[in-house]
Amino acid sequence: MAGFVRDLILKNSPEEYLSSSITPLAAYKILKPNKKTVLHDFLESQFENELEYIARKTDEVEIFESLLKDYNIYFSIDEIDLEEENYSSYLVQKIIDNILTNLTNETFQILFSDRMFCLQFNKIIAEVIHSYKLKEHSEILKKDGVTKRCNYFPVWVSQAVFFRDKGCCAVCLSDLSGLLKTGYNKAIDHIVPLNLGGINDITNFQLICKSCNSKKSGHATITSELYPAYF
Numbered sequence: 707m708a709g710f711v712r713d714l715i716l717k718n719s720p721e722e723y724l725s726s727s728i729t730p731l732a733a734y735k736i737l738k739p740n741k742k743t744v745l746h747d748f749l750e751s752q753f754e755n756e757l758e759y760i761a762r763k764t765d766e767v768e769i770f771e772s773l774l775k776d777y778n779i780y781f782s783i784d785e786i787d788l789e790e791e792n793y794s795s796y797l798v799q800k801i802i803d804n805i806l807t808n809l810t811n812e813t814f815q816i817l818f819s820d821r822m823f824c825l826q827f828n829k830i831i832a833e834v835i836h837s838y839k840l841k842e843h844s845e846i847l848k849k850d851g852v853t854k855r856c857n858y859f860p861v862w863v864s865q866a867v868f869f870r871d872k873g874c875c876a877v878c879l880s881d882l883s884g885l886l887k888t889g890y891n892k893a894i895d896h897i898v899p900l901n902l903g904g905i906n907d908i909t910n911f912q913l914i915c916k917s918c919n920s921k922k923s924g925h926a927t928i929t930s931e932l933y934p935a936y937f
């Protein structure tokens with residue numbers, strides 16, 4: 707699932723299709739981080755669409771049955787009246803009711819750890835925000851195409867970003883943990899800047915050192931695929 711969504715965002719889908727499946731964006735998620743992120747919403751709707759698409763296109767129900775078995779969810783053809791309901795729609799509904807949240811959370815764990823994915827995902831959102839006008843979206847915008855800044859990061863946000871980036875600057879990899887060096891200076895940075903239509907969702911945040919932060923202007927979208935080695 708994570709591979710499917712990663713390909714969708716990084717490789718081969720027309721951006722108009724993606725931005726229409728990301729919108730409408732919930733205003734409160736644009737303004738400040740929410741534990742059910744914009745990416746969670748996108749994953750849920752992609753999975754639902756994909757399940758319904760597979761169910762329409764094929765009579766093969768094994769894929770649905772094996773998913774339900776993986777999660778130990780009970781299903782049986784005896785539960786439905788075949789004259790009224792079709793077996794594959796029954797299985798899809800079981801998946802949506804019982805597994806979708808788990809599937810979304812698990813996929814989020816994988817994709818959130820991939821900063822390059824987060825950058826690309828937020829660039830698509832930024833194109834949508836950038837087209838918004840202040841007079842129609844005054845609750846979320848500071849000016850045309852620019853989201854209001856969130857001035858307060860909840861602890862769960864700074865901890866998750868610190869943990870994901872392993873206490874190192876996302877751009878230069880310098881150690882910001884404060885364990886072995888004093889004088890470290892860390893900041894939470896918007897991967898896609900607010901000026902370019904970035905939003906205050908945790909998928910758009912990274913850990914950065916003060917020096918990289920001051921070199922990065924409000925008009926530059928920068929991250930890296932650098933991660934500290936395990937050994």
Ligand SMILES: [Zn+2]
Pocket residue numbers: 875876877878879880914915916917918919
């Ligand atoms: Zn740095």
